[in-house]
Amino acid sequence: MHTHVFKRLCNATALSMGMPRLRQAYVPQPVVDRSAGDLRAYIEGQDPISKRPFMQEVLDGLLSPLDEADVQGLSFERTTPRLIEPDSEDSLRRLFDENRWTDSLPVVLPTEARVEAMLKGTSHPPDTIVGRLRPTAFREYWEFTVEKVAVNAVMAGARPEYFPVILALASSGISARSSSTNSFATITVVNGPIRNEIAMNSGIGVMGPYNHANATIGRAYGLLSQNLQGGSVPDDTYMGSLGNWLAYTAVLPEAEERSPWQPLHVQKGFKATDSVASIFFGGWYTHAGYGPRATWQEKMRRSLAAVEQYSQPLFVMDPIVARGFVDLGFDTKEKLIAWCADNALMTAREYWDNQWIQYLMRPRAVAGVEPYASRLKAQPDEVIKIFEPSEINIVIAGGETQGAWKMISGSLRATVSIDAWR
Amino acid sequence: MSQQITVHDPRGYPPKVVGKRLAPRLSSLDGKTVYLVDCLFDNTDVFMEQLRQWFAERLPAVDVRVTRPKETWSDDAEMRKAIAADGDAAILGVGL
Numbered sequence: 001m002h003t004h005v006f007k008r009l010c011n012a013t014a015l016s017m018g019m020p021r022l023r024q025a026y027v028p029q030p031v032v033d034r035s036a037g038d039l040r041a042y043i044e045g046q047d048p049i050s051k052r053p054f055m056q057e058v059l060d061g062l063l064s065p066l067d068e069a070d071v072q073g074l075s076f077e078r079t080t081p082r083l084i085e086p087d088s089e090d091s092l093r094r095l096f097d098e099n100r101w102t103d104s105l106p107v108v109l110p111t112e113a114r115v116e117a118m119l120k121g122t123s124h125p126p127d128t129i130v131g132r133l134r135p136t137a138f139r140e141y142w143e144f145t146v147e148k149v150a151v152n153a154v155m156a157g158a159r160p161e162y163f164p165v166i167l168a169l170a171s172s173g174i175s176a177r178s179s180s181t182n183s184f185a186t187i188t189v190v191n192g193p194i195r196n197e198i199a200m201n202s203g204i205g206v207m208g209p210y211n212h213a214n215a216t217i218g219r220a221y222g223l224l225s226q227n228l229q230g231g232s233v234p235d236d237t238y239m240g241s242l243g244n245w246l247a248y249t250a251v252l253p254e255a256e257e258r259s260p261w262q263p264l265h266v267q268k269g270f271k272a273t274d275s276v277a278s279i280f281f282g283g284w285y286t287h288a289g290y291g292p293r294a295t296w297q298e299k300m301r302r303s304l305a306a307v308e309q310y311s312q313p314l315f316v317m318d319p320i321v322a323r324g325f326v327d328l329g330f331d332t333k334e335k336l337i338a339w340c341a342d343n344a345l346m347t348a349r350e351y352w353d354n355q356w357i358q359y360l361m362r363p364r365a366v367a368g369v370e371p372y373a374s375r376l377k378a379q380p381d382e383v384i385k386i387f388e389p390s391e392i393n394i395v396i397a398g399g400e401t402q403g404a405w406k407m408i409s410g411s412l413r414a415t416v417s418i419d420a421w422r
Numbered sequence: 423m424s425q426q427i428t429v430h431d432p433r434g435y436p437p438k439v440v441g442k443r444l445a446p447r448l449s450s451l452d453g454k455t456v457y458l459v460d461c462l463f464d465n466t467d468v469f470m471e472q473l474r475q476w477f478a479e480r481l482p483a484v485d486v487r488v489t490r491p492k493e494t495w496s497d498d499a500e501m502r503k504a505i506a507a508d509g510d511a512a513i514l515g516v517g518l
Contacts, residue, residue, distance in 0.1 A: 001514065015439070016439055017442065022444065023444070031516050032465050036468050039465075039469045040472045040476070043476050062456070062513070063449070063450070066443075073443050074441045078439065083431065087427070089424065096432075101432050142433075142434040142435060144434035147430075148430075148433075148434055228433065230436055355464035356464075363493050
């Protein structure tokens with residue numbers, strides 16, 4: 001049983017699982033926030049896909065005899081070619097657009113010469129398996145090689161010297177084109193010597209379109225994710241209701257040299273001399289502020305209380321802000337993170353009245369997993385802490401033209417070595 | 423005629439699809455045990471309870487039991503084992 005907006009996705013998933021005849025019945029979308037009476041009406045109403053009574057579909061699904069096709073299932077090989085039939089540039093551009101292989105912006109066509117040049121950016125042979133990606137947890141993984149990653153890096157306009165960063169992102173197992181209905185994007189933070197080697201920008205306009213490496217590495221991550229995982233096509237392999245502008249590109253290097261604090265990758269156990277990419281999954285909400293001014297605690301508490309509680313905050317702070325916090329006694333990131341964790345508060349009623357908290361955290365709470373179990377035991381009006389310190393991250397970047405900070409939804413999903421892909 | 427160029431295909435490699443047969447169907451639900459598997463999406467517990475009540479009112483000869491996996495998006499082997507041990511059929515929902 002599914003809700004009807006997922007019909008194409010349900011069919012595609014059943015097909016890829018070898019069960020194209022899987023019996024499926026549909027109720028209207030949404031189930032979330034509907035009363036028991038509304039849901040009973042769904043059950044006693046029509047399947048919006050078949051236009052037959054919903055329960056008739058359910059009972060037929062259980063009782064109608066199997067035929068030969070049901071018993072056999074469907075086995076088949078799928079393949080993708082290495083090269084596309086030669087054609088004119090205009091025709092190939094049209095083909096890439098029509099096949100949804102782009103991000104709807106013009107791409108650099110991946111000619112053999114351009115791909116060969118990109119491959120010089122790594123010591124790894126072109127046929128090395130880099131990893132597997134999929135749009136969401138219930139879809140099948142697709143696999144890919146160094147050469148396939150190079151093809152997408154070329155399309156994004158990246159240069160060969162960026163290729164180890166792009167390969168590291170591709171190897172992470174984290175898709176930058178999640179099919180989540182929440183319209184998540186990824187935000188990548190780059191640390192270590194590679195930032196300066198490839199002239200990334202951690203200064204003025206760090207999160208804007210002002211640096212070739214920042215822009216094209218993020219774009220390459222998006223393109224490789226959609227093409228190497230089997231697509232990111234609305235109503236099939238992409239179901240984000242609102243979409244996300246950060247999905248075009250979202251990569252920033254930390255301004256390690258101008259930060260008063262330990263860089264992110266060292267916090268995560270790497271050496272300062274390692275080059276590392278950290279992938280945050282989110283981009284759902286953004287708050288911003290200045291400071292720390294006299295009322296910074298009130299401002300920060302309001303921002304922390306205004307988050308979507310299932311998606312942890314990633315702070316991006318201008319060095320001016322970081323130094324201001326040092327002056328207030330926060331001489332490590334960890335001290336400020338601890339303050340944030342102590343002050344990210346909401347009532348238990350509000351915390352649990354969130355569909356993703358219900359969906360993702362409640363089962364853990366019921367199973368006794370902390371801290372969710374304690375949060376579930378709290379009385380509805382009891383104020384509870386909503387994040388653990390380990391879930392909050394701070395990165396320093398910006399041009400020091402303004403003491404600005406942003407708080408972006410971003411759960412750290414992977415921290416991967418770039419050096420492994422040089 | 424414009425110049426012909428050769429470019430790479432940007433797609434990854436999909437896995438082979440291996441066909442799976444559907445589970446045998448029942449000839450009747452009378453006296454049978456049917457599990458409703460609540461896949462833990464928000465509010466699906468309310469939906470499943472309504473579905474259980476529908477069976478209780480309309481098909482009282484069917485023993486309908488609601489069950490849940492331990493974690494969201496997880497293949498709960500213990501739950502599957504329990505259903506296979508004393509269930510005759512299962513309905514999964516709602517969501518993906």
